[in-house]
Amino acid sequence: MKFRTFAAFVGPSLLLMFLFIAAPLASVLWQSFHITKPVFETVSVETCTPGFPSQICTTEERTIPQLEDGKVVTRTDYVGWQSYRNVLEPDRAAAAIERGSWSDLMTIxxxxxxxxxxxxxxxxxxxxxxxxxxxxxxxxxxxxxxxxxxxxxxxxxxxxxxxxxxxxxxxxxxxxxxxxxxxxxxxxxxxxxxxxxxxxxxxxxxxxxxxxxxxxxxxxxxxxxxxxxxxxxxxxxxxxxxxxxxxxxxxxxxxxxxxxxxxxxxxxxxxxxxxxxxxxxxxxxxxxxxxxxxxxxxxxxxxxxxxxxxxxxxxxxxxxxxxxxxxxxxxxxxxxxxxx
Amino acid sequence: MSTPRALRQSLGLRLTSAGFLIFWCLLAAFPIFWIAVMSFKSPVDAFAANPLDVMIGPETKAKGHGLSIPDIIVLLGAIYMVWRVSAKGLPRLIAANAPEGWKWLWWIGGVIAIGLGVVIGFATIPPVMAGVNGALGALGEPLLGLTTEHYRAVWVDNEFYRNFLNSLLITVGVVTISLTVGTLAGYGLARSGSNLAFWLLIIALIFRALPHSVLVAGYLPWFINSAEILEPIMGESAPTLYGQPIAVIAVLVSINQPFTIWMLRSFFQNIPAELDEAARVDGCSHFEAFRRVIMPVMWPGVITTGLFSFLLAYNDFLVCALLLDAQNQTMVPAITGYFNRETTTTDQVEAVAAAVSIIAPLFLLVMVFQKQIVSGLTAGAVKG
Known part of the structure; x- marks a missing residue:
């Protein structure tokens, strides 16, 4: 069988496997080192309530997600092994092993x-x-x-x-x-x-x-x-x-x-x-x-x-x-x- | 033909062997049989501690729902008929009547016809039998408690048919696409002895072992944001793939490809290569040879592989649960909605009825396609 005929027969299947199996694997690897979070901004809001003799106004700082065209702005950062640490919790695991406490390790x-x-x-x-x-x-x-x-x-x-x-x-x-x-x-x-x-x-x-x-x-x-x-x-x-x-x-x-x-x-x-x-x-x-x-x-x-x-x-x-x-x-x- | 004397087994051994077999059959069938019984009883009976109460269902009977002796006879007759038709009648009918090359269509049509027959029987026989029982007097008194109210609640009140239609759409899509793509690839791989083909098969083997959750973790962010990602290419009409059945079909087809091409390849290897070589000598191209010579003889393998594709798509929980909206689920993930609710025992029995509804088509499938399933399982193993 010539290579081109072979490619024509196998092509559609390979394309599917590449798109939906190989590419997602690469994507997962990338995602595990990055975190996407909404961008927060700190705004000072002045709220006034009617009072006597003058209104009582307080200013407080609030953290709210930044909006653009009504959508939350997100940012993706490289975080290194952070996500792996969040999953493995090495400190707690090490502490549990040091104490020799199996049940503590099993809480992770x-x-x-x-x-x-x-x-x-x-x-x-x-x-x-x-x-x-x-x-x-x-x-x-x-x-x-x-x-x-x-x-x-x-x-x-x-x-x-x-x-x-x-x-x-x-x-x-x-x-x-x-x-x-x-x-x-x-x-x-x-x-x-x-x-x-x-x-x-x-x-x-x-x-x-x-x-x-x-x-x-x-x-x-x-x-x-x-x-x-x-x-x-x-x-x-x-x-x-x-x-x-x-x-x-x-x-x-x-x-x-x-x-x-x-x-x-x-x-x-x-x-x-x-x-x-x-x-x-x-x-x-x-x-x-x-x-x-x-x-x-x-x-x-x-x-x-x-x-x-x-x-x-x-x-x-x-x-x-x-x-x-x-x-x-x-x-x-x-x-x-x-x-x- | 008599067995040689030395090979003959002692009575004890034969009894142990038969006893073990009976034990295994009970073990295999009992949980399934039991939930089928439970689904027809009122909640008090279904969760009774005494097995006899579950079987006979005094509470259900007291409410006036039950089976009389004629009912039981008709029911057993109907079950026997379905078994007869699907295990014996349909294969014989197809062997006698179906034109070569169209058998697969007859198989599919036959299964759908039997399924429809069962559903219609389920809907029409009870009213008829109610009339018969009324006419019979004392003989028509209910003997076993039985009620179909939970099925009515699940399918009519809770609109389970929506989930059924979703399942239908996804399974039909997955089976057709994965067979179309898979037969081409399987044929190509079977007829090419190159190292490249071997490595492709090895990669497919590795892909088969991947946990599905790993793959779904790769899709989720892309599918949720697909409208924005595709906008530069497709403009305003860019779809959000999350929640689309078409996206789930594509995912399930791809997840299923490694298995499909391995299986179809082993079927194609059993078709002698001389067959398409002869067609090539007569002046066919590879594709013409595939269409005219291979396609008419490949149906047994395709039906078997199609069955396993069907099972994968129909039984899938993980992919559908994560990639479809909760309002738009297929049947298997939808059932978790019932048993997570489980506030009352009625909810529980409804969950049981939904579960039995889901596995009923599979039951029919095993009856009709038992031979193909067994041959499919062994084809992969014996070939290595």
Whole structure:
């Protein structure tokens, strides 16, 4: 294919990706070092109230936003690392670490979000992979006739809107919802699932595993169809038990798929966001992406802290970059291997 | 064909495996099934601590809303019919009747027809059944409490259909544009073995991993001030992009591009290159070859990719919540308005009803397109 034809085919897609992905990234980087603020001016205002014998006049200095053609004048300044400092709060964090007080460190939004996002990602990873593998093995073991309906039911948690998936689990536990009532009867004590952070966190972890396991299941199930039967039979002849066959034949066969699902899961779980909305957990648990979202939402006076949001976005990106380096290196090696 | 004896499993193992499968199916379906049940009950029943009360709904029944035995039979029959038609009937109909190259249109038309059928049934069957129940006397007495008042409140009183129309506009826009742009790019990338194509794919992979909030942070200031920025170029008619559905469509299409081109590329790689080479030998240009030879055979891949584009646009919360006005939202962000209000239990059940309304179309989609979804998920993985 000639370069010009190639460019014509790929051009529109590249243009879109450049305009709406690459350019905004550059913009975010720039914004994180600049702050746009309205320009204030100090004016002295004389207010007079009627009095006797003469009016009483007071002069006071007021700071008001400068107007031009009825619009607030704004100025953009370079502020260096200021926004990053506002997000990271290094002084408070250092003080908290010096005192060895974990709970003090967790009062700073960024560190709280980082802690949650990392544990969330790492705990859900093995659970989702394990559950997906178990379902795949069980479906593979089941009768042909039931496989279709089982796959249909299994796809539901994966396909439904994430916010609503989270809500549907929340509604089972909210107040005296049936699951809470059941737990209370079983444990003989009063339970409020949404009054403290760790119970919400368990529900959030549960939701994510519930949501991702079907994806892992479908991929592994497809992989199971191509397991080499001859190898399995020779393993049996060699006297391998069922568990050993799983451990030494099936899992190695699925290994590339397990790596693939893990990579996708790490990327997606690190971007965790919908759980916070669905479970309304912002008072107790926030994720990195939610932190950026929250800074961008207008506050009570209608201001969006774009600069701080950009700084927090750039900090989130560091984690993504760390995740991606091994992936890109592996793809590059595969590419070189296949073209050589 | 019998399995070799050594591969046969013990009874215990088979029972454990089947038991686990049943457990998983319950776990997967239960929350969704439960909110569907809740949405049809009066608030007291919906949030009752006893599961039986939620199922049977005594309070709802006491208010005179309920299902009699004939109602239940008709309802189960209707559910079975929808399942039958979407999982079996529609694929068979299309395989038998649809002309080659137009199957995709039949699929879309079929889904819309089933969806409309369900909505019309939802609106017309209850009055008819009310008449039937009246005529039957004792047999027509309500047995299960059930009310559709929350759906009426959500869709009619709260004008949820506005949010629905917004969602519709955005999803249709995203799916059509991202498929048009994506098929061209996917074809180009699949047929070019150059290093450049490889690097473009790697960059797309990196873009796929970016958190959406990072990108939105990049758009927000530009979109809010776009009228001033574009004024020198476009004059007085320069639009403020913030709050415009068209801007959200452009953003979602772009966010979705990396995934779309990866997926379509792997589908195009499965179409033998000899096919377009033959067309080229016969004197077609690359574009003619694409239009005459590739387009007729690419529909399975396009439908699958379109499904995933649809899901992304339909399920999106973050982009729509930040780039659209609160008054002009799509369905998913609009629902937060309900559960943040949540002052009364009626509000809560209305939120549940809105949530069920949002996922109902997805349910239909999985029924019809189960095969395509599975093939789409595996296409990316097995190819690497």
């Amino acid at each position: 939004d960024f560190w709280k979000a980082l802690r949650f996002t990392l544990t969330f990602t790492l705990i859900t990873l093995p659970l989702a992979i394990g559950l997906g593998l178990l379902i795949a093995l069980a479906v593979n073991n089941a009768l042909k006739q039931v496989r279709g309906p089982v796959i249909f039911v299994s796809l539901l948690p994966f396909i439904i809107t994430p916010v609503i998936g989270a809500l549907s689990i929340k509604w089972l536990f909210i107040g005296d919802g049936i699951m809470t009532a059941m737990l209370e009867r079983w444990l003989q004590q009063d339970i409020a699932m949404f009054a403290q952070g760790w119970t919400i966190e368990i529900l959030m972890l549960f939701y994510r595993v519930w949501h991702v396991a079907p994806f892992a299941f479908v991929i592994f199930y497809a992989g199971l169809q191509s397991v080499n039967q001859d190898t399995l039979e020779s393993a049996i002849i060699d006297g391998a038990s069922r568990f050993e066959r799983l451990r030494y034949v099936i899992v190695p066969h699925l290994m590339p798929l397990i790596v693939f699902v893990s990579m996708i899961h790490l990327m997606d779980a690190y971007r965790c966001f919908e759980e916070v909305i669905g479970f309304s957990s912002q008072a107790h648990r926030i994720s990195l992406q939610f932190l950026t979202f929250d800074l961008m939402t207008p506050d009570d006076s209608g201001n969006r802290s774009i600069s701080r949001a950009s700084a927090s976005a750039m900090l989130t990106m560091i984690g993504i970059a760390l995740l991606l380096i091994p992936l890109v290196r592996k793809t590059w090696r595969d590419h070189k291997g296949s073209s050589a």
